[in-house]
Amino acid sequence: MKVILLAWRNIFRQKRHTAATLLAVILGIAGLVVFEGFLHQLMGSFRDSTILSGIGHLQVASRADYWKKGEYSPYSYALADHGKVEQSLQHDPRVLSVFPSTGFTCLAGAGTKSLSLLVKAFPNSRMYFSQKTNRRADASQLVPDKFYLGHLEAGEEPDPLQTGELYLGATAARILGVRPGDTVTLMALLPEGGLNGRDFKIRGLFTSPGFDRYFAYTDYKTAMDFTLQKAPPVLHILLRHRQDTAGVAGELAVKFPQDHVKTWQELAVYYRQVNSMFTTFLTIIQAILMLVTLFLLANSMARSVLERRREWGTLRALGTPAPAIVVMVLLEGILLGGVGGLAGLGVGYAAAGVINLCGGLPFHNASQLLSVDVVPEASLVGVAVLPLLITGALAALAPAWQAVKTQPADSLRELA
């Protein structure tokens, strides 16, 4: 207790010097909090929109190479037991919805113009286009049991009762010179090599950066009829909680060993790459911050111990054992790191609140300028403060040894 009390008071002894060290640590930690909070929100929203933009939490297919070759050429990938899979998940409280999808490539023609398209088909009730432009990178534009497929530039939302209609990418529509209400003819290759053609009424035009030149969406039933498929090639599963993904995937793999189950983590390759890049980036920043903090604290502790050399002699003369002095100096380092870390977290969270009140931080996503809220992870408290406590102790190790390595008489001879 006496050692802790002395250590605590000692860190505020050289007020100006301690304040300068603490300020540097606080600013570093606050910067880390804001940066981590920005990345956390950005990647969280990226993850959720990836899951709800055509992937789902889980997918079940009949063959493992479906995800490489079968997405737009599904004829040899029929999932024969899709009914059993759907039935087994029907009453599972973790599951929000299970639905099939298919896809095909085709040539789209309108008047004298034509264009190759990739068409993806989901049940109408599972497709969703946002009519508002959302400039905030968050989950507010997402609907948990539907796939968000882009911003509806013109036309109407999907109607569960209507079939044979098409949502065309806005750029593709401009190339073909069509608008909602017009008709386009799609021609697709059938399983046996024949061609099938059909007119589709355009219900809406969507924008989605990078996609609206090549993609179109129609309802699942129409696509199955058009491509003469009898069973869907894939099932999408949406869960109430993302954390259940591995559990449900494991159970499905046991129940349906002939099928192949993939999680969103496996399917979202781009998300994985970006997340890995940002995680590495954050780890490097954290490491640099810890090194700078170590240097600052070590410098501060070394100076503080050196200035008090005579005091170490006095304390030892009064009966303080050398190990207690080592503990005292280590505690000073730990407390300095801890106070800096906690204050840095406080300042960081306060700064995050202010940034969010002002509309978040700007972020360029393809052609869009988004606003990203700063939402630090709760685990950051441990991630930031625990290494700082260790850093504080490490920084104080050499000074602590310095404080006791000389005879008390040598320390007492030092000038105050």
Add this chain to the structure above:
Amino acid sequence: MSRSTPLIQTIGLKKHYQLDKADSPALEGIQLKIFSGERVALMGPSGSGKSSLLNLIGCLDLPTAGQILYQDVDTSLMNDKKLSAFRNKSMGFIFQSFNLIPVLSVFENVEYPLLWQNLSSGERKARVAGMLEKVGLASFARRSPELLSGGQRQRVAIARALAGKPRLVLADEPTAALDQKTGRDIMELMTQLNEEEGATLVFSTHDPLVAQWAHRIIRLVDGKIVSDPTETANEQVRP
């Protein structure tokens, strides 16, 4: 004052410092006996070895050669833990520059050495309050030592040195940083407490007026005892 077993006995005590790789002798073969209850002044000019001798007697430094016996116990055989406990329970130190801990209040400074003894909180606090009363600083207990005058600071140091009821109090130039009147007051207080508490007092000074407060004055020159009024001086090894 028992003359049978000395409280402190030094045998052939030597202390040499290494200054810029050159051997610099500070003490040369000191033979000394100090008895319980004595008030001993170590006198001599700067560099005569007074502080070095006090540091060795106080177990604050290691001798280059020779032995220090504390009631026949060789302190050189003690490890750091035992030495710390020994200093804490058996010795009190008073320094020229007071050496109070600035982050502790007057009360806490006096209490600090007692924290390392197995005393109850009540007993500790009573003892500190009693000592502050004796040195006339009871009303300054909560004050920071930095707000006190030099004389008051030295009184706190005296209270701190005596609070643990040590057998031996070592004071290195206790009045050197004080004006003459304050110095006299401090010596008066130390003498009074030496008599009341029964602790042996060994202090160094270069001031003959201060030395007069001692029962016995030992003169040092160039690390050697040149005069000691007791028979121990006869045992001094002279080259």
